[in-house]
Amino acid sequence: MNKSVTTHQAEDDARNEQIQIYVNGRLVPRDQAVISVYDSGFMLGDGVWEGLRLYNGRWAFVDEHLDRLLEAAKAIDLTVGMSRAEIFNALEDTRRANGMETDAHARLMVTRGVKSRPFQHPSLSRLGPTIVIIVEHSRPSLPRPIRLATVPHMRGLPMTQDPKLNSHSKLNCILACIAAEKAGADEALMLDINGFVSTTNACNFFIVRKGAVWTSTGDYCMNGITRQKVIDLCHANDIAIFERNFSLVDTYGADEAFLTGTFGAQTPVSEIDGRQIGDAKMGPVTARLRGLYKDMIEQEAG
Numbered sequence: 001m002n003k004s005v006t007t008h009q010a011e012d013d014a015r016n017e018q019i020q021i022y023v024n025g026r027l028v029p030r031d032q033a034v035i036s037v038y039d040s041g042f043m044l045g046d047g048v049w050e051g052l053r054l055y056n057g058r059w060a061f062v063d064e065h066l067d068r069l070l071e072a073a074k075a076i077d078l079t080v081g082m083s084r085a086e087i088f089n090a091l092e093d094t095r096r097a098n099g100m101e102t103d104a105h106a107r108l109m110v111t112r113g114v115k116s117r118p119f120q121h122p123s124l125s126r127l128g129p130t131i132v133i134i135v136e137h138s139r140p141s142l143p144r145p146i147r148l149a150t151v152p153h154m155r156g157l158p159m160t161q162d163p164k165l166n167s168h169s170k171l172n173c174i175l176a177c178i179a180a181e182k183a184g185a186d187e188a189l190m191l192d193i194n195g196f197v198s199t200t201n202a203c204n205f206f207i208v209r210k211g212a213v214w215t216s217t218g219d220y221c222m223n224g225i226t227r228q229k230v231i232d233l234c235h236a237n238d239i240a241i242f243e244r245n246f247s248l249v250d251t252y253g254a255d256e257a258f259l260t261g262t263f264g265a266q267t268p269v270s271e272i273d274g275r276q277i278g279d280a281k282m283g284p285v286t287a288r289l290r291g292l293y294k295d296m297i298e299q300e301a302g
């Protein structure tokens with residue numbers, strides 16, 4: 001059996017050892033980019049983040065990413081302390097400081113900041129947020145399609161920890177991924193509280209049956225930007241698309257399955273719980289959507 005791979009696998013790039021990282025308004029070399037051990041993000045996972053990609057000098061779908069970041073910050077009552085334009089400028093400054101024009105990936109993180117004492121209460125985070133932007137040279141490189149395993153960890157109800165929040169704390173997803181790896185797979189396929197297929201631990205999930213594309217209702221998964229773009233592309237190109245409940249029976253019997261996310265765009269799935277999906281290669285509908293998505297990015301980048 002092949003070694004496990006991750007959905008965020010990229011070519012090695014030695015330049016990433018020398019990058020400048022944005023930390024609270026300063027650009028500092030990677031080995032000096034540190035934050036306090038009292039930081040709310042480190043101590044409690046109390047923060048929100050976005051992953052963005054740079055193509056041809058432009059951050060793809062940047063408006064959607066900034067909307068989602070600011071909405072999540074508002075939802076957790078975190079004051080970012082920077083305007084939308086200032087956040088965008090910080091992203092731009094970081095990529096320019098690193099001479100990046102394309103094939104770069106940003107992780108933009110905002111936490112509730114440094115605490116005065118090492119306890120949970122949010123009022124102890126008095127010093128303003130911590131804002132960090134890491135931008136790496138990044139060319140996705142997947143040696144083979146992804147294998148998934150279903151795990152006992154569920155996508156929960158919004159009143160527990162809303163699965164739509166891109167929170168720093170990803171423990172539910174991490175435990176799901178560990179369980180999948182222990183089952184010999186690469187990433188976890190997660191069900192919702194009713195047992196319907198929802199998403200994976202780090203990407204959104206789609207199947208293709210008889211030429212039609214199916215994805216979950218969206219109630220229990222991240223409101224992925226790539227997920228929405230794939231849905232939009234289906235509508236615009238007369239590809240049948242259903243946002244609906246479906247089970248593992250529908251999933252095992254699919255002709256194709258693929259994942260979506262900013263990093264990997266559309267990533268083929270070859271196997272789920274030991275069942276081969278289609279001919280275990282990227283299927284024609286997945287390949288078509290990948291092409292359409294690539295064109296969409298190129299149009300965006302002008």
Ligand SMILES: Cc1ncc(COP(=O)(O)O)c(C=O)c1O
Pocket residue numbers: 051166173199200201202203204222223224225226227260261262263
């Ligand atoms: C759990 C989860 N699902 C899906 C996604 C993909 O979302 P997007 O397409 O916006 O990158 C992410 C990315 O942050 C995620 O954390």
